[in-house]
Amino acid sequence: MQRLAFVDLETTGATASLDSITEIGIILVDEHGVEEWSSLVNPETRISGFIESLTGISNEMVAEAPRFCDLASRVYKMLEGRIFVAHNARFDYAFLKQSFLREGIDFSAKTLCTVKLSRRLYPGYPKHNLDTLIERHGLKVTGRHRALADAQLIHQFWEKIQATIPQESIQSAVKALLGRPSTPTHIDLTMIDGLPESPGVYLFYGENELPLYVGKSVNIRQRVMSHFTADVTSAKEMSLSQQVRRIEHIRTGGEIGALLKEAALVKKLQPTHNRQLRRNNELCSIQIKEASEGLQANVAYANELDFATTSNLYGLFKTKREALKALTKIAEEHSLCKAIIGLEKVKAGSPCFGRQLKKCRGACIGDEARLAHDARLLTGLFKLKIRTWPFDGPAYLQEGEEMLLIENWAYLGSARSEADIWKLMDGRDACFDKDTYRILLATSGRLQPLPLSGVS
Ligand SMILES: [Zn+2]
Structure with missing residues (x-):
């Protein structure tokens, strides 16, 4: 007989690296029978009002409870050598693993997720959350969103399937699910723990150093952790986290630096899981020119015209079609x-x-x-006007200790020393970039001309 531990945790939030456990419920099942255990846990941080009302576990209730470090060795002994069974097992497992790690304990267990088990045994049903299982199988509810009560529910579900589904079907499902790691075991969680809780960019690499994904955050560690814990029901997210083999990170001085670096890296590496910013050869705008009879509108392309220095450009569009659609809308509104x-083409003099x-x-x-007529045209276009680059040469935006260097709405890179600046000035390619333009537009007031003489 397999030795099982049905586990449920209550926590202060959804992120294992940041939030803490407030209650543990465990039901041990083995040849000796069934044994239940639970304890409130002092999370050593405040429980939000939302979580208080969801779980019914209040700050007062945990004030006198043992901390995780007081319970760690006891919990470890209970779970050791057992299959870890939980509903959304990855969530509870990641939380416990992370909490153990903080105590210097390396915990690992085979996990069995009852969401996946239910999905496998009852493939005809779309939903497999706990409330659905309660209804579907008539489980007895003693409480909800409390650790032991929820652990009892998944234990009841387990008993129910033992009574209604042939043993060999259960065993083959369990075998298939145990074979599939629910937390990516190829990812060393200490590696995630080593990430900084500061702004920057992170890169996921898969097999053969394939770039999978580039992301940015004001808190790298928290964001990376959320890829492996939160939102475990998203198939896309799941497939990404299963493919990750190596994580890299680059710190930035702040959020703008992270946004700029992310956009640059996505363009350069074309990671498979980023929504592809297609090579934008068709990036275009509506250009207004003056002719003798009045204003004329035409579509201008970024690869033919420098958008950073050309005035009278309105709007950025991925395709000519989009540009013409926008122009049509303005024509109709005005x-x-x-x-x-x-x-529209008409013979001269005809309506x-x-x-x-x-x-x-x-x-x-x-x-x-x-x-x-032309005045109304300009009124209609006004909001779309592209700001020309307001400086004669490069400019910078100071963020933390980092200088973000920009020229012609192109991101040149970040510098922390004068030597860095000169390196970036050498052989720079300052062509209008729509992502940089969009990122900086809101904060362009913070741009300063680069105070270096001899830069040209
Ligand atoms: Zn007309």
Whole structure:
């Protein structure tokens, strides 16, 4: 007979590296029978009002409870050599593993997730959360969101399937699930623990050093941990975390630095799990030019024109189609003439199609002054106007100890010393970059011209 431990934890939140356990419930099942144990745990931090009302475990209740360090060796002995059974096992397992690690104890166990077990045994049902299982199998509820009560529910579920499903089906399901590590065992959790709790970028690499994902956060460790604990029901997230073999990180001075670095790395590495920023050869904008009869609109492409220094550009679009769609919308909102702004071809002197429907105010046939028409066009475009690069050369934004160097809305890199700056100035490629532009637009007031003479 397999020696099992049905485990449920209550915690102060969803992130194993940051949040703490407030209650442990364990049911041991083996040849000697069934033994239940539970204890409140003093999390040594405040429990939020939301969690208090969810679990019913209040700050007062845990004030006098033992801390995890007081219980660690006892809990370890109970779980040692048993299969760790839990609902969303990865969550509880990661929490316990992390808590043990803080006490210098390396805990590991085979895990069996009852969500996955239920999914395997009852594939016809879409939902497998605990409330659903209670209803589906008529489980007896003594409490909810308390550790022992929830552990009892998954134990009852286990008993239920023993009574209703052939033993060999159960065993083959269990075998398949045990064979699949529920926390990525190839990831050394001490490696995650070694990540800094500061702003920056992290990179996941898979088999053969394949770049899988680049992410950013103001707290690298917390964010990386959440890939392995929170949101375990997301299939995409699960597949990513299973593929990770190595984690790299780069600290930045703050959030803007992290955003800029993330965008640059995604472009450079093209990681398989980032929504691909397709190589944007078609990046375009609406350009307004003056002709003798009035303003003209046309689509201009970033690879043909320097968007950082050209004035009279409006909007950034991934494709010409999107640009024309935006222009059409503005034309309709402002009763513009689609023939004049180039959306429609008509013979000179004939009314445009919109005029016949009274949607154009008639600039095409002289019923409206061209100047009035053009003024409305500029009003419609106003919000989309692209800011030209406001400096003659490179500029920087100071964030923490880091200087973020920018030129022509292109991110050149970050510098912590003058030597770094010169290195970045050498052979720089300062072409308009839409991600950098968008990231910096909100904070462009913090940009300062780079105070170096001789930079050109
Ligand atoms: Zn018209």
